Amino acid sequence: MSTLRETLWDPIAGFGVTFRTMFKKPVTEQYPKEKVPTAPRFHGRHQLNRWPDGLEKCVGCELCAWACPADAIYVEGASNTEDERYSPGERYGRVYQINYLRCILCGLCIEACPTRALTMTNEYELADDDRANLIYEKSDLLAPLLPGMVEPPHEMLISDDHHDYYRGKTLPIVEADS
Amino acid sequence: MTVTESGSTEAAPVELVTLTIDDVEVSVPQGTLVIRAAELMGVEIPRFCDHPLLEPVGACRQCLVEIPDAGNGRGMPKPQASCTLEVAPGMVVKTQVSSPVADKAQRGNLEFLLANHPLDCPVCDKGGECPLQNQAMSHGNGESRFIDQKRLFPKPIHVSEQVLLDRERCVLCQRCTRFSEEIAGDPFIALLERGAQQQIGIADGEPFHSYFSGNTIQICPVGALTSADYRFRSRPFDLVSVPSIAEHDACGAAIRVDHRRGKVMRRLAGDDPEVNEEWITDKDRFAFTWSSQDDRLRTPLVRDPDSGELVPTSWPGALAVAARGLAGKPAGVLTGGRLTLEDAYAYAKFARVALGTNDIDFRARALSTEETDFLASRVAGRRPDVTYAALEAASTVVLVGLEPEDEAGTIFLRLRKAIKRGVKVVAIASHRTRGAAKLNAELLQVVPGGEAQALAGLQLGEQDIVLAGERLGQVPGGLTALTGLAERTGARIAWVPRRAGDRGAVEAGCLPTLLPFGRPVEDAEARADVAAAWSVQQLPATPGRDTAGIVAALAAGDLQAVVVGGLELADLPDPAAAAGALDAAEFVVSLEVRRSDVTPYADVVLPVAPPVEKPGTFLTWEGRPRQFETVLDTGALPDVRVLAGIAEELGAPLGVRTIGQARAELEELGLWDGARPAPAAAPPARGAGPVGTVTLDTWSQLIDDGRLQDGTGEYRATARPARLKANAGTLAAAGVEPGAAATLSTPSGRAVFIADVADLPDGVVWVPARSEGVHVRALLAAGFGDRVTLGPADGGEGA
Numbered sequence: 001m002s003t004l005r006e007t008l009w010d011p012i013a014g015f016g017v018t019f020r021t022m023f024k025k026p027v028t029e030q031y032p033k034e035k036v037p038t039a040p041r042f043h044g045r046h047q048l049n050r051w052p053d054g055l056e057k058c059v060g061c062e063l064c065a066w067a068c069p070a071d072a073i074y075v076e077g078a079s080n081t082e083d084e085r086y087s088p089g090e091r092y093g094r095v096y097q098i099n100y101l102r103c104i105l106c107g108l109c110i111e112a113c114p115t116r117a118l119t120m121t122n123e124y125e126l127a128d129d130d131r132a133n134l135i136y137e138k139s140d141l142l143a144p145l146l147p148g149m150v151e152p153p154h155e156m157l158i159s160d161d162h163h164d165y166y167r168g169k170t171l172p173i174v175e176a177d178s
Numbered sequence: 179m180t181v182t183e184s185g186s187t188e189a190a191p192v193e194l195v196t197l198t199i200d201d202v203e204v205s206v207p208q209g210t211l212v213i214r215a216a217e218l219m220g221v222e223i224p225r226f227c228d229h230p231l232l233e234p235v236g237a238c239r240q241c242l243v244e245i246p247d248a249g250n251g252r253g254m255p256k257p258q259a260s261c262t263l264e265v266a267p268g269m270v271v272k273t274q275v276s277s278p279v280a281d282k283a284q285r286g287n288l289e290f291l292l293a294n295h296p297l298d299c300p301v302c303d304k305g306g307e308c309p310l311q312n313q314a315m316s317h318g319n320g321e322s323r324f325i326d327q328k329r330l331f332p333k334p335i336h337v338s339e340q341v342l343l344d345r346e347r348c349v350l351c352q353r354c355t356r357f358s359e360e361i362a363g364d365p366f367i368a369l370l371e372r373g374a375q376q377q378i379g380i381a382d383g384e385p386f387h388s389y390f391s392g393n394t395i396q397i398c399p400v401g402a403l404t405s406a407d408y409r410f411r412s413r414p415f416d417l418v419s420v421p422s423i424a425e426h427d428a429c430g431a432a433i434r435v436d437h438r439r440g441k442v443m444r445r446l447a448g449d450d451p452e453v454n455e456e457w458i459t460d461k462d463r464f465a466f467t468w469s470s471q472d473d474r475l476r477t478p479l480v481r482d483p484d485s486g487e488l489v490p491t492s493w494p495g496a497l498a499v500a501a502r503g504l505a506g507k508p509a510g511v512l513t514g515g516r517l518t519l520e521d522a523y524a525y526a527k528f529a530r531v532a533l534g535t536n537d538i539d540f541r542a543r544a545l546s547t548e549e550t551d552f553l554a555s556r557v558a559g560r561r562p563d564v565t566y567a568a569l570e571a572a573s574t575v576v577l578v579g580l581e582p583e584d585e586a587g588t589i590f591l592r593l594r595k596a597i598k599r600g601v602k603v604v605a606i607a608s609h610r611t612r613g614a615a616k617l618n619a620e621l622l623q624v625v626p627g628g629e630a631q632a633l634a635g636l637q638l639g640e641q642d643i644v645l646a647g648e649r650l651g652q653v654p655g656g657l658t659a660l661t662g663l664a665e666r667t668g669a670r671i672a673w674v675p676r677r678a679g680d681r682g683a684v685e686a687g688c689l690p691t692l693l694p695f696g697r698p699v700e701d702a703e704a705r706a707d708v709a710a711a712w713s714v715q716q717l718p719a720t721p722g723r724d725t726a727g728i729v730a731a732l733a734a735g736d737l738q739a740v741v742v743g744g745l746e747l748a749d750l751p752d753p754a755a756a757a758g759a760l761d762a763a764e765f766v767v768s769l770e771v772r773r774s775d776v777t778p779y780a781d782v783v784l785p786v787a788p789p790v791e792k793p794g795t796f797l798t799w800e801g802r803p804r805q806f807e808t809v810l811d812t813g814a815l816p817d818v819r820v821l822a823g824i825a826e827e828l829g830a831p832l833g834v835r836t837i838g839q840a841r842a843e844l845e846e847l848g849l850w851d852g853a854r855p856a857p858a859a860a861p862p863a864r865g866a867g868p869v870g871t872v873t874l875d876t877w878s879q880l881i882d883d884g885r886l887q888d889g890t891g892e893y894r895a896t897a898r899p900a901r902l903k904a905n906a907g908t909l910a911a912a913g914v915e916p917g918a919a920a921t922l923s924t925p926s927g928r929a930v931f932i933a934d935v936a937d938l939p940d941g942v943v944w945v946p947a948r949s950e951g952v953h954v955r956a957l958l959a960a961g962f963g964d965r966v967t968l969g970p971a972d973g974g975e976g977a
C-alpha cells in the first residue's frame with residue numbers, strides 16, 4: 001500500500017525540477033544550425049598531409065593499416081617514377097582508403113605513421129545514407145592545396161637533394177624579428 | 179629451416195657428443211655447430227649469415243657466445259661465433275640466456291650493424307618479416323649512440339632486371355654470394371671493396387643472369403635484395419600464405435603463395451627437404467601472373483551457328499550443347515601436360531566411359547610408339563624408385579635428352595649438391611651447355627639421334643642412374659637402348675618429363691594404351707578391374723590413337739569430334755596441320771583457363787580453373803604425389819566438374835564430380851600389379867637427311883615466352899639471349915658469319931637468329947625452342963632431331 005505522501009505529494013514535487021529549470025540558461029546546442037568548435041585535440045576525420053611543394057607525405061608503408069585495431073585502413077604502395085612522382089622518395093601510397101563504417105577514431109594510426117603523413121582533423125560529420133560513401137579514398141583525405149603547393153605528380157620542387165628536401169633547406173629563410 | 183640428411187636412407191650410426199649449454203647437458207651428433215645444438219635445446223642465438231644449407235662463414239658476428247670451457251679445460255678468452263664452432267665433448271657454452279658477456283657482445287654487434295643501417299623500414303620490402311628488425315627488438319639496445327652521418331649509397335642498383343640491391347641495408351652476411359657460388363653455381367654477385375666501403379656488387383664483367391636469383395632475395399636477412407616484381411607491393415602482415423606446389427616443371431617444388439584481396443602477390447620457396455630443400459627456380463617464383471591475364475575465360479562460350487561467333491552462355495546451356503555435339507560422333511581427347519592428376523583422371527575416365535574410346539593422349543609434342551610402349555612398360559604404375567635423395571647417393575648420373583638447368587631446375591640443384599659429394603655427372607648431348615659445365619659434367623658428344631648408340635656403349639653399375647628427358651623419346655631406338663642399358667648393367671633409370679602434369683597423366687591413363695596406374699588396355703583382367711571400380715559394363719578394348727593419330731584421324735574425318743584440354747596447338751609437331759585438323763573436325767570442345775590457339779576452332783569453350791584456384795596433385799618425375807589445396811577460392815570449376823557435367827548430359831555419368839571424389843577413386847584403384855606389356859622392337863634409326871641440311875638440336879630454356887610466363891616483364895627480361903649455336907665449320911659451310919644473323923628454314927617457314935660459335939658436332943645447330951617472338955616449332959614445323967637448312971639471313975653476305 002502506498003502512503004498518502006507517495007500518492008499526492010510526489011507527482012507534484014517532480015514538477016519542481018521542471019519549474020526550476022525554466023529559469024536556467026538552456027544547454028541545448030543548435031546543431032546542425034550552429035556548430036560549436038570541438039576540443040582542439042578532438043579525433044575527427046583523417047587527413048593526408050603534403051610537403052610544402054604539394055607532394056604527398058605518405059609513403060604507402062601500411063603501418064597505419066597495421067596499427068588499426070578496427071581494420072579500417074587499406075593501403076597499397078607503389079613506386080614513384082621520374083615522370084610520375086607523388087612523394088619525394090621511392091615509394092608512395094597508390095591506394096589509400098579509410099572505411100569510416102569501421103573506424104573508431106582511436107588515433108593509433110596517427111601514432112604509427114612514420115612520416116607524419118596521417119593526422120586527424122576536427123571534422124566529425126561522418127554520416128551518410130550510403131555505405132559506399134563512407135569509404136574515403138585518397139582524394140577525399142588529402143589535405144587541400146595551400147598557396148605554393150602544386151598538385152602531384154610533379155618533380156621535387158623544394159630541392160633535388162633528399163636531405164635538403166626533408167629539412168626544407170632551400171625554402172626561403174624567413175628572418176627572425178630583430 | 180631444415181637440412182636434408184645424407185642421401186642414403188638408412189641412418190648411419192652417429193657418434194654423440196655431450197656438452198653443456200646454459201647449464202643444461204645435451205648430447206648432439208658429432209660435428210654439430212654450437213648454434214644448432216643450442217637450437218635443439220630451444221635457445222635461439224641471433225644470427226644473420228648462418229644458413230643451414232650454406233657453408234658456415236662467420237661473417238656477421240651476431241651469434242657470439244661465451245665459451246668458459248672449450249672441452250679441454252681451458253676457456254676461450256673472447257666470445258666466439260657459435261655458427262662456425264663445432265661442439266666438443268665436455269664443452270661449456272653460455273649463450274645470451276645465461277651469460278652477460280655474450281649478451282653484451284651481441285648487443286654491441288647489433289649496434290655496429292645498425293650504425294650504418296638506414297631508417298628505411300617504412301619503405302623497405304622486408305619490413306614486417308625482417309630478421310634485422312626482429313633481432314634488433316629482441317637482442318638490441320633500444321637507443322643508438324651513433325650520431326654521425328651514416329654511410330650513403332645511391333639506391334637501388336639493378337643487379338639484374340629483376341633483382342635490386344639497396345647497399346645501405348646490406349649487413350654483409352654473404353648469404354647471397356654464398357648461395358650463388360655454392361648452390362646455383364652462378365657467381366653473379368660478389369663482395370667488393372674493403373672496410374667501411376665494403377659492399378655487394380655485380381661480379382666483374384658478367385651480368386647477373388641466374389635462373390635461381392630469386393632465392394637470394396628470400397634468404398637475404400635484410401631488405402637489401404628485393405625483386406622489381408614485388409617491390410612496394412604489399413606487407414607480410416597483410417598477406418595470406420598458403421603452401422602449394424609449383425606448376426612449371428615436373429619437379430614438384432614446394433612453394434608458398436602469398437595473396438591478398440583475391441590476388442597473388444608473390445610466391446616464395448617452400449621448405450621440403452625431400453624435394454626442393456629451400457630453393458626454387460625463378461620461373462616457379464615469378465611466373466604466376468599467367469592465370470590473371472585479360473584473356474582469361476570467365477564464362478562458357480558457345481559458337482552461334484548463324485554468326486559463327488562465340489557467345490557467352492550459361493553453364494547448363496553450354497554443357498548441353500557440348501553433350502549434343504559429342505553424342506554419337508567418334509571422338510578423341512587431347513590433354514596437354516599441365517593437368518593435375520585428378521583432372522587428368524577425369525579426362526581418362528571421360529574418354530572411356532562417356533565417349534567409349536581409347537583415343538586419348540596427353541602428349542602435346544612430338545612422340546613415338548616406342549615412347550608409348552616405354553611409358554607403359556617402364557613408367558606407369560611404379561612406385562618411386564629413383565628419387566632426389568637417390569641422385570645424391572648415386573655414383574654416376576647420366577643425363578640424356580635432358581638439360582636439367584632449363585627443364586628441371588630442382589634436379590639441377592640436387593645434382594649440384596651431389597657433385598660435391600663425389601657424384602659424377604655424364605651428359606649425353608650435342609654440346610657442353612652452361613648447365614653441364616656447372617655440373618662438372620663429362621660430355622659424351624652426340625649428334626641428335628645418336629643418343630641410342632651412346633647409351634648402348636655405356637658401361638654403368640647398379641649404383642648409377644640414368645635420367646632420360648622427354649627428347650629421348652624422339653630418338654628412334656633411344657628408349658629401347660635405355661631399357662636395354664638398365665637390363666644389361668642394372669643401372670636405374672628415370673623418365674623426366676618437362677611438364678608438371680606429364681607423369682600424372684601417364685598414371686591417370688591419358689594414353690591410348692593405358693588405363694589408370696599402368697593397367698594395359700589390352701589386358702582383359704586389367705579392363706575388368708577398372709570396369710568394376712567404375713561400375714560400368716565394359717571398357718573399350720582396342721588401343722586408341724595417340725596424339726598424331728588423333729590429329730590425322732580428325733583431318734581425314736575418321737574422328738569427327740574432339741575434346742581438347744589445356745593444350746597449345748603450337749606445341750604439336752606440325753601446328754599448321756593440327757589447326758587444319760581442328761578446322762576439319764565437326765565438333766570441338768575446348769576446356770581452357772585462357773583463350774588459346776584452340777579457341778578459334780572450338781564450338782564450345784568451357785572455362786576451367788588454373789591450379790591456384792583449385793586443389794590438385796602433381797606427380798613429380800619420381801612419381802611422388804605432391805598434393806596441394808586451393809589458394810584463391812574464385813568458384814572457377816576444375817576440369818573434373820566440367821567433364822562430369824558433359825558426361826551427365828550424355829547419359830553416361832562419370833561417377834566423380836569433385837577433386838575429392840577423384841582422389842578417393844584413384845586411391846581405391848591403386849597400382850597395377852599384373853603383367854606389363856613387353857616393349858615392342860626398336861624402330862630403325864632415321865636415315866641421313868638431304869644434302870645441305872643440318873640437324874636441329876633444340877629445347878625450351880627456363881625463361882622464354884611460354885604462355886605460363888605471360889605478364890611478367892622483369893622476369894622475362896632476365897632470359898638468356900636467344901642465339902643459334904653451331905661450330906665454325908658448320909657456320910662457314912652455310913655462309914654464316916659468327917655474330918651475324920642466320921636463317922633456319924624448312925618448307926614450312928623460316929626463323930632468324932644471331933649465330934654464335936660453339937663446340938657442336940659438324941652439321942648440328944642448336945637454337946632455343948621458344949624465344950621472344952620466335953617459336954621454332956610454329957615457324958618451322960620442325961623440332962629436335964629434324965633436318966633444317968641453315969643459311970645467312972637476307973641481306974647478309976656469304977654463300
Ligand code: SF4
Pocket residue numbers: 057058059060061062063064065075093112113114115116117118300
Ligand atoms: S599514412 Fe603514414 S602510416 Fe599510413 S601508409 Fe602513409 S606513411 Fe604509412
Ligand code: SF4
Pocket residue numbers: 295296297298299300302303304305306308309310311347399400401402
Ligand atoms: S632491412 Fe629490415 S631493418 Fe633494415 S630497413 Fe629493411 S626492414 Fe628495416
Ligand code: SF4
Pocket residue numbers: 347348349350351352353354355378397398399400402403
Ligand atoms: S645483400 Fe643481403 S644476403 Fe647479400 S650480403 Fe647483403 S645482407 Fe647478406
Ligand code: FES
Pocket residue numbers: 224225226227228235236237238239240241242259260261262
Ligand atoms: S651467424 Fe654466426 S657469424 Fe653470422
